[in-house]
Amino acid sequence: ARPPLAQRYLPGGIGAVAFDRIATGKLGGPSTLVAFSSGSLLNLAQGRFGPHSPSAVRWIATLGTDYGVIAVHRDSPYKRLQDLVAALRQDPSRIAFGAGGTVGSQDWVKAALLVRAAGRDHKAMRFVSFEGGGDALGALQGKHVDAFPG
Template sequence: MPAIGIWAVVCGLALLSVEHAVAVWTPERNIEIIVGNKPGGGNDATAREIQRLVQMRHLINASTSVVNKPGGGGAVSIAYLNQQQGDGHHLAISSTTLLTNYARGAGPASYTDITPIALLFSDYIAFAVQAHSPVKDGQDFFVHLKKNPSGMSIGFSSSVGNANHIALALAARSVGVDIRKLKTVIFGSGGETITALLGGHVDAIVTVPSQVLPYMLSGKLRTIGISAPGRLTGLFAGVPTWKEQGVNSVFSNWRGVIGPRGLNAEQIAYWDSVFARLTALDEWKRSLEKNLWLNEYMNSGRTRQYFDAQYQEIKSVLTELGLAN
């Protein structure tokens, strides 16, 4: 090939490379991180920690803002998110509620109507009793429930069919308890749930480990089981998992990030890169450890698969409870 022909090919390839590089999506304006709750609480804290770290570590070349859109058990935030169809400048913090709401017919959209971006961490579920309770461990707990499913009152917040309720039902079902007969008491918050147990108004509670920890330290409460695949750290290192106690049950209230429907492959790839780097930061890992959360990062594709699998599990147990749509 003549030299001029070779040069033309090289220039053409270079031009294609430049055009491809230009086509890669990056943010062009402010990034909104949407939270379906009022300021305060786990989802809001997650959003603000993401905002802090992406700005401090310059993980994106754009400004960020946290936008609270409370209402409808998350329905308002999902509706707002999907008004931004195909726009990669809008993200939302999500949790197991995304799946439970849809399974119960309480959500405006299916989890398939949004774009999964990342699963960030898992908040596993603790089962606790008073320190002087006659229930000594998880096996004892389920022996009582198998004999008389309604013989113990079990408290959790803040609605039927939520992650706490499902964690209880899955564990009980796995050992043959009739979960429709469980005596559950619903409270408005985790704090109210703890207060009820301390006051002897319920026999046991189901909640996140961070709620129980201060009362384990003071010797007022005991955690008899945890719904994690392995033991947690710190004081919870002494708490056996359900599987260790012969209960075949693992369940978490994960938190993750979703985008509006219609995001393209380049937008998804961009956010995959950002959250892979975020979850590898030492500052992020310290924040998770402080809150007893487990770093279980999944990218967009794996998060979609996880949603599919967990939805089927959730739908199954809610159907048995008579709560599925």
């Protein structure tokens, strides 16, 4: 029997850190596979992952639809999307969004579009940037942010 596939979570730059470490040989080897998100793919396509060729690593991916989500803690007062929109309509700065990436990332855009749907200016929203979605979800579980757009 083969041993299970070893996994390592390497946060940073929506996949940029993992890509750089594999491409430069600082991590892994010829049998290393790299899983990535659509955010990583977008940054790679835009040349934001540095001087390395995309073929410098072995990618694994799934073809399919990449749905967006707005998640809240199970104890959140916002039980439906409409509840969150109503709170944003009242005061967009009262909701702290936390996600991987920074201003302009796909997750930031999801939050900004939600604030806009509430009829408010996205510049008034609070957005906390994390190295990746795992860190942001940990912050949501700890109730350090109110919502996770992912």
